[in-house]
Amino acid sequence: MTYLLVLAALGLLPLLAILLLRVNGAVAFMSLCLGSVLVLYVSPDVTDLITSFSAHGTLNVMQWVQLVLMVLPFVLAILFARRSVGGRKRYTNFLPALAAGLLFALLVVPLLPANLGREIQATDAWHQLSSLQTFVVLGGAVFSLAFLLLTHRGNADEDKHH
Numbered sequence: 001m002t003y004l005l006v007l008a009a010l011g012l013l014p015l016l017a018i019l020l021l022r023v024n025g026a027v028a029f030m031s032l033c034l035g036s037v038l039v040l041y042v043s044p045d046v047t048d049l050i051t052s053f054s055a056h057g058t059l060n061v062m063q064w065v066q067l068v069l070m071v072l073p074f075v076l077a078i079l080f081a082r083r084s085v086g087g088r089k090r091y092t093n094f095l096p097a098l099a100a101g102l103l104f105a106l107l108v109v110p111l112l113p114a115n116l117g118r119e120i121q122a123t124d125a126w127h128q129l130s131s132l133q134t135f136v137v138l139g140g141a142v143f144s145l146a147f148l149l150l151t152h153r154g155n156a157d158e159d160k161h162h
Contacts, residue, residue, distance in 0.1 A: 026145070028100040029099055103137065
């Protein structure tokens with residue numbers, strides 16, 4: 001039950017942060033995509049750099065470097081994009097925000113400390129979420145791109161009137 005609550009928190013807290021702080025959900029979703037790319041391509045070099053200055057084990061350092069590289073772009077996007085969505089766009093922002101929350105859980109759980117990650121991945125809820133990962137990624141990408149296009153187009157129209 002505790003692990004189910006952790007999984008729920010990993011999916012719902014980003015969603016609530018995006019909605020309550022009126023952050024552009026598409027920007028949040030894309031920042032998670034950036035985090036995933038950083039984990040894939042940058043984390044080995046950063047880990048090597050850190051371990052060259054310390055005597056800590058590489059595996060433990062790698063895990064924390066990957067977690068930081070995954071979460072940092074998202075946190076920065078939340079901080080810098082506060083109040084970027086208002087008016088009626090708040091309602092259409094829900095789908096990209098939901099996709100960002102689900103993607104956050106999908107990307108962060110495998111990077112958690114081994115025992116916690118294994119216990120979460122053993123739950124039925126994780127199996128259901130992971131079976132939806134293709135839909136979450138593709139749906140999130142489509143919703144995010146559509147929202148960005150609609151938001152951008154709306155701002156251009158407002159600039160013409162001023």
